[in-house]
Amino acid sequence: MSTRRALFSIALTMVSLGYVRAGAQDAPHLGKPISESDVAAWDISILPDGTGLPPGSGTPEQGSTVFAAKCAVCHGENGKGGSAAALVGGQPLTSGIETAKTVANFWPYATTLFDFTRRAMPWPRPRTLTNDEVYALTAFILAQNKIIGGNDVMNAQTLPNVKMPNRDGFIPRFPERIP
């Protein structure tokens, strides 16, 4: 058999075995369907408009108690700073490009505070706080920074409506890449 004929017969064999060029349309489709309720335990994403915020609520006073018990060891008494960052106060951003970014002077959305606290804190035992505790801690930190009142209740309705002081302080670097 000539070389040319041999190659031709190999090509025919590949076609008969269902050989296809790799591409998205030819993917094996091996993903296993899963219901959103089965993802729920992992689905901790909170969006700035409040999407994803769970039921529950908390006040600054309740948060003060939780903070002293679970957070002050690193973040200092009432969030004034310790081995971990201060959560209260902050210099104006015009103080310099290296100004420490804080909840008060930088964070554009209060929902980020809930999201990060729930997913990552306390450092040694993340995702052990109840939703009420996270709302209370969020309320406590916002109140310590005088962003909300001392008696304001934080919940899925009130938290996304908190207007952070630096909400409008951002410029998209490459606007054409932002949906």
Added chain:
Amino acid sequence: MTGYTLSEDAAAQQLTDAPWSTKAGIPIPAYATPSSFEKHVVRTLTNPRGEPRTQHARTPHHLVNGTFTPNGLHFVISHSGAPDIDPAQHRLVIHGLVRRPLEFTLDTLARYPMQSRMTFVECGGNSAPLFSNEPVQAGVQTIHGLGSCAEWTGVMLSTLLEEAGLDPKAKWLIAEGADSLALSRSVPMSKALDDAMIALYQNGERLMPGNGYPMRLLLPGWEGNMNVKWLRRIKLVDQPGMSYYEARTYAPILPNGKAYQFYFLQEVKSFITHPSPELKMSGAGFYEISGVAYSANGRIAKVMVSADAGKTWAEAALQEPVLPKAFTRFRLPWKWDGGPAVLQSRAWDEAGNVQPTRAEIIARRGQTKMPVTNPTAFPSQHYNGPTSWAVSRTGEVTHVYA
């Protein structure tokens, strides 16, 4: 022994057999590690005991050569250590604004068509000490060690997203890791559908634990932190999540008190690795000036090198293959006359972007008010200006502004 600086030789001696040449060598191990004489070729660590803060491991650019970073030397930033993930139990879930949420195992992903691509990954804070108003006294590993380049192999994310079925309302995805912080970042769908990959292999072997074992999101050319490691969940959404790292950390403050948001791209940059501060020069004569250049906007088009603080420039040779969004090694022969010199490099990418001068970047982005005393700190992010190495008459190389 850096493999660069010559030792001071006595007169030539008669050659004899060394001890290792007169007996059989050591057994070959199942998994090789470098020679015992290369123990100094390591990453530098900021938090070796894993205290409750971020860990940085920096690539020793001055002790390697070529373009790809060995896996054991690839840079790592981890905010809570590397999770010890059992790959058999790891799951990747794609859900949110899709027609049908899907779960994948490592075994199911192994059945998909794969692609390999060389690409750099660079922390958004790499080179940040150069925002200091006075030059930090540090070398290329400390200043630029948070960027590395590897061949990554895996499944294109677009393949999996098409299988899940995109809801047209999906504009972003939120990627999340299986680490204790469940680190999350938002990525525009346009990038996800362009060249994003679920990377399973790094330079041919499974990902290193610090680089995301058993799978990570790879976004070629984009801010390292967005290349979410230990990837376990992708949620399609209609707005960015404004996670801690995008809303706060990687949003550099500008001189007017505003801040850049969604910087994403690692813009065109180059730096000289040889010579550099840890590589003392051994007298006048021939040296090769060599370094790496790279850009999120495609291939490197040109690198110019100066040995007189930018007064005159020569075009460096680019080592083939020149690949998009990958390290490109540049080389230029140089005859050092033994006098003071200042070495700089400047890169252009194929999209026409040029590495800004220090004056240009400082005018736009500012610099610190006080000198940065800790060269591993991050006074800002996304510095892509030039680096200048001053050579003294004695061959010492130091970091300067010029």
